[in-house]
Amino acid sequence: MRLEHLKYLRCPKSGVELHLFDAVMENDHVKSGQLLTRSGFTYPIVNFIPRFVDADNYAANFGFEWQVHARTQFDADANHKMSEERVFGVSGWDRELEGQVILEAGSGSGRFTEHLLGTGAMVVSFDYSQAVEPNYASNGGHDNLLLVQANIYEMPFVQASFDKVFCFGVLQHTPDPHASFLALTRMLKPGAKLATDIYLKTFKRYYLNTRYWVRPFTRTMDPQKLYRLCKGWINLMWPLARVIRRIPRVGEAINWRLLIADYSTQMPDADDATLKEWAYLDTFDMLSPRFDIPQTPETFQRWHEEAGLENIDVRLGPNGVVGTANRPED
Ligand SMILES: C[S@@+](CC[C@H](N)C(=O)[O-])C[C@H]1O[C@@H](n2cnc3c(N)ncnc32)[C@H](O)[C@@H]1O
Numbered sequence: 001m002r003l004e005h006l007k008y009l010r011c012p013k014s015g016v017e018l019h020l021f022d023a024v025m026e027n028d029h030v031k032s033g034q035l036l037t038r039s040g041f042t043y044p045i046v047n048f049i050p051r052f053v054d055a056d057n058y059a060a061n062f063g064f065e066w067q068v069h070a071r072t073q074f075d076a077d078a079n080h081k082m083s084e085e086r087v088f089g090v091s092g093w094d095r096e097l098e099g100q101v102i103l104e105a106g107s108g109s110g111r112f113t114e115h116l117l118g119t120g121a122m123v124v125s126f127d128y129s130q131a132v133e134p135n136y137a138s139n140g141g142h143d144n145l146l147l148v149q150a151n152i153y154e155m156p157f158v159q160a161s162f163d164k165v166f167c168f169g170v171l172q173h174t175p176d177p178h179a180s181f182l183a184l185t186r187m188l189k190p191g192a193k194l195a196t197d198i199y200l201k202t203f204k205r206y207y208l209n210t211r212y213w214v215r216p217f218t219r220t221m222d223p224q225k226l227y228r229l230c231k232g233w234i235n236l237m238w239p240l241a242r243v244i245r246r247i248p249r250v251g252e253a254i255n256w257r258l259l260i261a262d263y264s265t266q267m268p269d270a271d272d273a274t275l276k277e278w279a280y281l282d283t284f285d286m287l288s289p290r291f292d293i294p295q296t297p298e299t300f301q302r303w304h305e306e307a308g309l310e311n312i313d314v315r316l317g318p319n320g321v322v323g324t325a326n327r328p329e330d
Helices: 003-008 060-068 082-091 113-117 132-139 177-185 210-218 223-244 251-257 272-287 297-306
Strands: 019-026 029-036 042-046 101-105 122-127 145-149 162-167 188-198 310-317 320-326
Touching: 003 019, 003 122, 060 132, 060 223, 060 272, 082 113, 082 162, 082 188, 082 320, 101 113, 101 177, 113 122, 113 132, 113 145, 122 132, 132 145, 162 177, 177 188, 177 297, 210 272, 223 251, 223 272, 297 310, 297 320
Parallel strands: 101 122, 101 162, 122 145, 162 188
Antiparallel strands: 019 029, 029 042, 188 320, 310 320
């Protein structure tokens, strides 16, 4: 964390300003220290990252996943532009946003963070899990990044202070996606823009989807054990999966039903090793989340309307249902 970024932080319990004590600096960044309120709330800065939550929480599986696969989904490492295209294609935001402040919720390993930073905006990013560690390793060198470990239900920021709020791949993994969505809308300045997505709920995708039958048994498993099982399953099935995916129209879908995350259509230029790496990651990602609560487009639309947003555009997108909108000007 940089000293000048203290102004973006507030006590998540009381909403008041925080004061920095016992700071240990390294290359203009606060490596460790304590953030205190006058009334006695204390939050440590550990490894350059302010921590507003306990290390052990329901998102620990994600922390594990993103530490094992810190760079797997980064565009540069996978040699494609999937994340970049998702950020700008879905949000419709400009690629030059210098002078603006973006809030990114649930940043995981930071594959979207790097593209938000690329706009020149100040990016305030957070995740509930230890995924903040790999994100910091990839993006922590940017002077315009403030990365913290925090909970979407108790965000340590000034309400109604952001020009843009971004949250992809997260809402369905929170215990109450509607409450999480509303919490994000409260961070928008008048006139500010929101871009979010959520898994799609349809009869086929939900009730006929193997992952939702298996997940009740796997979501409480020790993550290391589950990851070993997923990897073993992919290794065993991979030769067959490569044959199945050649079946016209339905091959890839069959693989997903067999719990093999198959990205061969989405990443046609990827080599076999890359596809396998993504399969390890995303098969674990299907089976490990404590919460996975998809929504219909109608429900997502209603959430936007009830929040009083305008210019609402809810539609199907790369990862389910996507929504863009803005808070009305005062
Ligand atoms: C599937 S990952 C998506 C990460 C990233 N947005 C991406 O798409 O690559 C979901 C992320 O949401 C985070 N998350 C879950 N519940 C959260 C909460 N209550 N507050 C903040 N982040 C949360 C998890 O820790 C995890 O990193």
